[in-house]
Amino acid sequence: MSIINSTNAWVHGVFPQKISFVHLMDNLPIGVVLLSRERRVVYINSAMEGLTGFERSQVLGKKCAHFLRGNQCMIGCPLAQLENERESLVFEGNIIDHNRQKIETRHTLARLVDASGETQGYIEVVEDLRTIKRAGRQEIRTEFLGNILGNCPEMQKVFSLVPVIGQTDSSVLITGETGTGKDLLAEAIHQHSPRAKGPFIKVNCGALPETLLESELFGHKKGAFTGATQDKPGWFKLANNGTLFLTEIGDLPLSLQVKLLTFLDDKVIYPLGSTKGVQVNVRVIAATHRNLEEMVRLGTFRQDLLFRLNVIRVHLPPLRERGDDVRLLLYHFLNQFSEELKKDVHTFSPQALNVLLNYTYPGNVRELRNIVEYALAICDGNQIGLEHLPAYLRTSSEPALSPLNNLNHPSLVDSGTDSGTEAKPKTWSDMEKEMILKALVEAGGKKALAAKRLGWGRSTLWRKMKKYNLD
């Protein structure tokens, strides 16, 4: 099979001079794959590499179904319909990418014909529908941006900033406590920017060891280290013409802080094992719940990097400072989970609502969401009552305190309450752990039966057991 590259593939007859085919395709913000008559991969563009996580060299000559791994491929190849019936075909489905994630997609297929109308191959365009679907599920009538809800003045201020930030190309630093919606805000900024059609890639800087993170971020050349059997593009390259969201930037090792700084300065990345830089067009959004100024003082974060990232700074307020947004979010999640769990629960009892409105939510929106999900899961009536709330919320008539208060939220600890004299309050995790143990005991230790009792798949039970060290 012939290899298409920038030196041998040209488009003739469109412009006075032939133009580079590869250049044309790689600048499209949407995934494109060209297939031979035998339905084997002839070419994929850069956006398709970003969407699927496969490099061009890995999939050339492979059967289309083997590369795309779409659900439709297993039912009956959609290309067969093109043979006899029509010129093009559009359908929705899903694929599994190289990172083993299932992605909702829209596919457009068309025949490629020669001058006599004979099929010479096929073109398939694949769109990522994840963000569109998520936005479509949003129904509540209020001020929202992407999936972020809020009516309080602080959030209104953030909402009004997002379109403005979207139109600039500067680096953004998002700060805020855990669970305040930093990830959603980063995605909203991307969606409101001219890069919206390009990739949005999220990398957790604290999730990988330093050496692996460097290779994941900046890529490597074949032979750069033991096990580097082929070139790897890295997230920066895959995010070309899009946005790279670096979450937990405070956890980025110092050595990589230097490399990131170099990129922010000249927009060039240097893959591991390569002396030649690669120019990429990527906007960086960073987020952290840490105090970076304090980290600079302690020498664990570079001051010059902070200055570069701090071009635009957005702070997300904690939920306890958002006033009546708590009520808005409570009802929003109640309606959302009622629909998902197919339950007819749309109200809270006055007592339950009182406890929920007076709680300080150190885990912010994420904690509130988990509380509503838990309450709805165990609610067997048509109203959330006090008895459906997690135990740590109902053990005291005083405003409830979460164990998170004792960790790293000094502003909350200083509330004048002596939490040390109370019995250790339970978290959502404690409750879930108890549910798992109870189900396992009732099932006589049989995990399959316990999973069935909990209404989960076996692998979900396994994942949660692993999370709570119950294996």
Next chain:
Amino acid sequence: MDKILMPIFEHDIAPRFDLATEVIIVELDEHKKIKNQKTIVMPHASAEELCALILKEDINVVLCNGIEDEYYQYLRWKKIKVYDSIMDSYNNALNAYILGEKLGG
């Protein structure tokens, strides 16, 4: 001795683990010769049920193509070697495994 499971689609490794309704189970002896081989047709496609079958059959190697991370991690946790992103016929995949060649992406 290895006991290998391959979800298949026609003559190939099935593009999707969760949508495969047919699997081949191959037992190798200590010299890596095929000792036993059988095909199982499942009543419907289900990644959960495929995982259950893998455990029930005491499989220790899975050769597959597209698999969701949840099932991949689960099988790995069960001490099963999983080679994914194999874009080939099941015969080629099995031969490559027997010869110790690189498998998948």
